[in-house]
Amino acid sequence: MAEQKASTSIEAVESGLAAQGYIASRQIATAVYLSQQIEKPILVEGPAGVGKTELAKAIAAWRGMKMIRLQCYEGLDEAKALYEWKYAKQLLYTQILKDKLGEVLGGAQTLHAALAQLHDFGDVFFSKEFVEPRPLLQALEQPGGCVLLIDEIDKSDAEFESLLLEILSDFQVTIPELGTVSAITPPTVILTSNSERDLGDALKRRCLHLHIGFPEQRLEERIVESRVPGISQALRRQMVGFIHEIRSLDLKKLPSVSETIDWARVLVLLQATELDTEIVKDTLNVLLKYEADIEAATPQVTTFIAKAARSNVFG
Amino acid sequence: MRENLHRFFRAARGAGVHVSPAESIDAMRAVKQVGFSDRAILRDALLLTLAKSQDEKLALGDCFDLFFSQPEPRQDQPEADNDDDASQDADQSASSGSAGEAGEGQPPEGLGPLAQMLLSQDRTAIAAAIASASGSASLSDIRYSTQRGIFSSRILDAMGLQRLRDDLDALTATNPSLAERLRGALDALREAVRDTVSQGLALYAREEAENLRNEILRNAPLARIERRQVAEMRVLIRQIARRLRERYSKPRKRQRRGHLDVRRTLRRNAAWGGVPFLTAWKRKHRDRPKIVAICDVSGSVAQVSDFFLLLIHSLHEVVDDVHSFAFSSHLIEVSEILEKKSPEEAMADIMSKVGFGSSDYGSSLVDFEKEFMSTLTPQTTVIVLGDARSNNLDPRADILRRISERSKRVVWLNPEGRLAWGFGDSEMPRYATFCSVVRQCATAQQLERAVSDIVATYQ
Numbered sequence: 001m002a003e004q005k006a007s008t009s010i011e012a013v014e015s016g017l018a019a020q021g022y023i024a025s026r027q028i029a030t031a032v033y034l035s036q037q038i039e040k041p042i043l044v045e046g047p048a049g050v051g052k053t054e055l056a057k058a059i060a061a062w063r064g065m066k067m068i069r070l071q072c073y074e075g076l077d078e079a080k081a082l083y084e085w086k087y088a089k090q091l092l093y094t095q096i097l098k099d100k101l102g103e104v105l106g107g108a109q110t111l112h113a114a115l116a117q118l119h120d121f122g123d124v125f126f127s128k129e130f131v132e133p134r135p136l137l138q139a140l141e142q143p144g145g146c147v148l149l150i151d152e153i154d155k156s157d158a159e160f161e162s163l164l165l166e167i168l169s170d171f172q173v174t175i176p177e178l179g180t181v182s183a184i185t186p187p188t189v190i191l192t193s194n195s196e197r198d199l200g201d202a203l204k205r206r207c208l209h210l211h212i213g214f215p216e217q218r219l220e221e222r223i224v225e226s227r228v229p230g231i232s233q234a235l236r237r238q239m240v241g242f243i244h245e246i247r248s249l250d251l252k253k254l255p256s257v258s259e260t261i262d263w264a265r266v267l268v269l270l271q272a273t274e275l276d277t278e279i280v281k282d283t284l285n286v287l288l289k290y291e292a293d294i295e296a297a298t299p300q301v302t303t304f305i306a307k308a309a310r311s312n313v314f315g
Numbered sequence: 316m317r318e319n320l321h322r323f324f325r326a327a328r329g330a331g332v333h334v335s336p337a338e339s340i341d342a343m344r345a346v347k348q349v350g351f352s353d354r355a356i357l358r359d360a361l362l363l364t365l366a367k368s369q370d371e372k373l374a375l376g377d378c379f380d381l382f383f384s385q386p387e388p389r390q391d392q393p394e395a396d397n398d399d400d401a402s403q404d405a406d407q408s409a410s411s412g413s414a415g416e417a418g419e420g421q422p423p424e425g426l427g428p429l430a431q432m433l434l435s436q437d438r439t440a441i442a443a444a445i446a447s448a449s450g451s452a453s454l455s456d457i458r459y460s461t462q463r464g465i466f467s468s469r470i471l472d473a474m475g476l477q478r479l480r481d482d483l484d485a486l487t488a489t490n491p492s493l494a495e496r497l498r499g500a501l502d503a504l505r506e507a508v509r510d511t512v513s514q515g516l517a518l519y520a521r522e523e524a525e526n527l528r529n530e531i532l533r534n535a536p537l538a539r540i541e542r543r544q545v546a547e548m549r550v551l552i553r554q555i556a557r558r559l560r561e562r563y564s565k566p567r568k569r570q571r572r573g574h575l576d577v578r579r580t581l582r583r584n585a586a587w588g589g590v591p592f593l594t595a596w597k598r599k600h601r602d603r604p605k606i607v608a609i610c611d612v613s614g615s616v617a618q619v620s621d622f623f624l625l626l627i628h629s630l631h632e633v634v635d636d637v638h639s640f641a642f643s644s645h646l647i648e649v650s651e652i653l654e655k656k657s658p659e660e661a662m663a664d665i666m667s668k669v670g671f672g673s674s675d676y677g678s679s680l681v682d683f684e685k686e687f688m689s690t691l692t693p694q695t696t697v698i699v700l701g702d703a704r705s706n707n708l709d710p711r712a713d714i715l716r717r718i719s720e721r722s723k724r725v726v727w728l729n730p731e732g733r734l735a736w737g738f739g740d741s742e743m744p745r746y747a748t749f750c751s752v753v754r755q756c757a758t759a760q761q762l763e764r765a766v767s768d769i770v771a772t773y774q
Contacts, residue, residue, distance in 0.1 A: 006349040030359040037348040204367040211369055
């Protein structure tokens with residue numbers, strides 16, 4: 001029974017994401033389904049532009065949840081990621097409440113008595129009202145749950161990873177002055193990484209590890225279809241075939257899905273009906289982002305177009 | 316099925332995927348959600364939870380395919396099928412011939428369960444029996460290929476081979492044709508069990524075998540390594556390099572506070588009449604690693620030099636300033652060749668330039684002094700790799716003295732054992748006077764320790 005349910009729910013995930021314009025492979029859908037079922041974050045790795053960030057957006061849109069995004073960078077710390085005390089507010093309040101404090105402490109004769117009275121008030125200035133929640137804390141405080149996207153975790157420092165561990169495994173954070181804040185509804189956590197550096201084992205252990213590579217030709221065609229509806233089927237096949245040929249070259253930066261979509265948009269704008277050498281050479285800078293890459297690819301353009309057209313006929 | 320998953324985790328560990336208990340718990344939970352019915356989903360689920368990098372995903376995928384394809388080969392065995400058909404024909408003819416006997420079931424009464432199972436050709440039951448028997452014979456403990464026989468017989472015993480033999484003996488007397496069939500089925504069964512054991516060996520013993528082989532390789536003398544092992548050794552050296560990089564590339568946060576800086580302390584506290592409220596400390600200076608490697612590439616030492624250069628040049632993150640020199644009868648700088656070319660090509664190139672000569676330490680040292688003495692700074696560690704056998708030519712130990720005066724330390728790595736130093740044309744004792752350290756370096760393990768110690772002095 002449960003097994004039947006599993007495969008249908010995975011299909012449901014697939015179609016749900018597709019409704020948001022995100023064409024997911026079976027593996028991605030399985031990951032999303034599992035992360036929901038066993039409440040684990042997903043660590044998504046893969047080259048830039050294959051739709052790692054898009055995945056989080058699509059999940060949020062599909063489930064109708066808020067997406068909270070934390071962009072990682074070198075030097076990101078607790079104060080920017082987790083929470084911060086509102087120092088200015090604290091100062092302002094002490095100024096305003098000065099008279100009140102005077103009243104409260106008025107009865108005290110000695111310094112000790114005044115201190116004791118002050119203690120009775122507890123930590124008024126270190127209470128929830130003075131905490132400025134940053135993305136991670138915000139995500140835990142969403143009553144209906146949310147999608148927390150921790151983007152490009154590999155850009156942050158190794159110390160920041162350790163900070164994340166508590167959130168990732170128990171969905172809670174500890175603020176020394178306030179105690180432990182647990183999630184009202186565990187958020188769906190997506191971490192993305194471009195493999196710029198190796199992440200720690202402790203972090204990896206807490207996540208489902210999903211690798212998104214360049215999609216297969218069919219899948220990529222479907223992605224283009226959903227993203228750029230205006231393009232004709234023949235041109236779509238041809239251009240995706242061409243891009244797959246380009247990816248076989250030894251380039252500095254291979255064109256990924258986002259470049260494919262951009263190029264499709266450009267071709268639609270230029271009202272191209274099929275690929276020819278002229279138009280490809282003119283628009284190659286949409287696909288390739290380095291001068292050296294463009295130089296390396298230019299002589300191959302004609303052969304690649306021919307190959308793409310041929311595979312079109314047989315495919 | 317839980318038992319099966321546990322065995323899969325063991326197999327995964329064998330395939331080089333690190334499966335921690337926590338990860339196996341996750342995998343269990345994931346599998347509970349997706350179930351076993353759809354193999355593709357099961358595979359995805361296990362890959363998601365267990366493998367944590369692209370390499371691991373590949374390895375685990377292969378392992379999964381091998382593990383869960385287990386029952387298949389038995390089913391598509393052509394001989395077994397032929398056997399099967401033939402015996403089914405036989406069954407049919409037998410049942411048509413003597414209807415009365417076949418009416419009460421083909422396997423006659425009084426046979427053991429195994430014999431009945433074999434005679435009824437119930438393949439799924441046989442497969443299940445083999446699986447459970449291999450479980451009770453703890454097949455997952457198999458480690459070496461020499462254990463194949465004992466595990467086969469253990470499995471067969473667990474399936475009730477003894478009873479089957481008795482049945483066979485009894486049948487030979489009463490019903491020879493049935494006995495013949497049973498004997499054929501038994502042969503097929505033996506084959507199936509042997510396949511199962513081989514598969515088990517491939518799955519579970521890989522880790523152990525690999526460890527053993529690596530252990531042997533680590534302690535094998537580099538100079539006498541066989542050609543087919545060279546590639547394996549390169550892989551091993553790369554592993555060593557990775558280990559050293561991990562250990563040393565991140566500068567440890569260590570106390571760098573040195574002595575009290577009296578001058579700065581006095582100046583800083585001038586406002587308080589020199590009473591030292593604020594102290595200023597000198598910082599300990601830490602050198603960046605600078606290495607000059609001088610390697611003998613003649614004859615027997617060449618192989619060791621090859622691995623040494625490979626190791627030292629794959630430590631970029633730790634030591635970025637390496638100058639390498641190679642010599643046999645004269646000396647050239649080889650840093651650039653090693654940086655630009657692949658290890659195999661680079662070594663071939665070096666050998667064609669200076670290799671295969673008879674070694675002349677004296678003139679090579681002269682070459683070094685003439686051209687490259689300026690590469691030495693007081694922070695440099697000079698590593699000389701060679702057997703110090705100079706074919707009775709002038710060793711020019713005085714140049715080594717000058718080298719050691721200009722540099723931080725001189726480390727001599729000698730592939731020969733300590734006993735051979737000083738015998739024959741070995742000049743080791745004369746050179747040793749000017750070296751900070753002289754150590755034997757014949758195996759990968761010794762190489763690792765030597766390089767590790769050298770790098771550690773800069774931490």
